[in-house]
Amino acid sequence: MPSAWQIADGEAQDWQSIAAIENLHLVHDIPKPVPGPGEVLLNIKAVALNARDMMVVAHNPVYPAIAIPELVPCGDAAGVIEAVGPDSKWKVGDKVLFNPVAWVDGPVKTFEESDGTGAGSHQGTLREYAVFPDSRLIAAPSHLSFVEMASLAAAAGTASHTLFYNRIPFKKGDIVVAQGTGGVSAFVIQLAAAAGATVIATSSSDEKLSTARSLGATHLINYRKTPDWGAEVLRITNGQGADHVVDVAGAGTIEQSILAAKHGGLVSLIGFLTESKKTDLVAPIIIGAKTIYGVLGMSNVMLEKVVELYNEHQLHPPIAKVFKFQEAKDAFAELTRLSAVGKIVVEVGV
Structure with a gap:
C-alpha cells in the first residue's frame, strides 16, 4: 500500500528550526486513489523542496496558509501517469510535471484562488500516489530524469514568470x-x-x-x-x-x-x-x-516556456542534493541551512 509524509499539529516555530522537522511523520498503508473524469492517477517519482514547504511544516505564520493536521506537504512533483479517468487528455505512461498552482493562463490568481498545494487544507505531493486534474499537468522535457523534472515547477516556473511575464x-x-x-x-x-x-x-x-x-x-x-x-x-x-x-x-x-x-x-x-x-x-x-x-505563482503557460527553453538548449537544472523517500526529514534539515546551490529533491520512487 502507498505511503505519505504528513504534518502533525503543533506550535508555530521558526521555519529554519531543526526542531520543526519533528512535525513530519511517515504514514503507511494509504489506499491508492482512483481518478475521476478529467483526472489522472500520478505515480510520483520525485518531489523538490522549497523554503515555503519548511514554513508550512513549522506552522510558521510568515506563510499565511497554516497546515491542517495530517496535511501532506510540498507542491513540486514529477512522475508517470499510471491510470486515467474518463475523458482525460493524458495517457498511461506519460511523464509529466505537476503545477502546484491552479493557474493555467490569463490574469494572475489571488493567493486564495491559487490552491497552494501542500499548504493550508490542500494535500501536497510528498507521497507515492496522488490524483490530479488534467489541467495541473505539463509534459516534461524528455531528456531529464524525474529528479530533474521535479525541480522545475515552483522555482523555474517563478523564474519564468518574473523574466518573461512581468x-x-x-x-x-x-x-x-x-x-x-x-x-x-x-x-x-x-x-x-x-x-x-x-x-x-x-x-x-x-x-x-x-x-x-x-x-x-x-x-x-x-x-x-x-x-x-x-x-x-x-x-x-x-x-x-x-x-x-x-x-x-x-x-x-x-x-x-x-x-x-x-x-x-x-x-x-x-x-x-x-x-x-x-x-x-x-x-x-x-x-x-x-x-x-x-511575483505570485506560475501558470501552465509559464512552465511551458521553461520546457521550451529546456528542450531548445538541452538544459539541465542545478540539483544540490538528492534524498531517498525515507530520508525526507534529512532533506528538510538541509533546506533549513539555506546553503544549497540549486534544488533539494526527494526521490519518492524508482
Missing part, C-alpha cells in the same frame, strides 16, 4: 541581476542567459559564484566581500544599472535592489527570507521611475 517585456541583451544562488535564483540565471540576457549574479561565497558562472552568469559579486553590491552593479554597468533585479530576500535587500536597477528599471520581489524592517522606499522609486513587481 509588466516590462524581456528583451535579448537585457542586464539581469540574480540575487543569491538558491532555487529560484539559479533558474533566473540559467533561463535569462539562455534567452540572451547578460546576468550579474550575487552570492555569499566564491564557490557558489563559480556555480553561478557555470549556469550562465557573466559578472559575479560576493556580497559578503562587497555588501554595497548595488553600487557594484552600477560600476559594472558603467553607471547605468540593470534592466531587471530579481530580489529573493525582501526587506534586508530591497534598498540595494532598487539602487542596482537602472532609471525606469524593474525590481521583481519573489521572496521574504530576511526579517522585516522599516524602510522608506518611496523617493528612490519615484525619482528613479522604477517598477516594483510582486
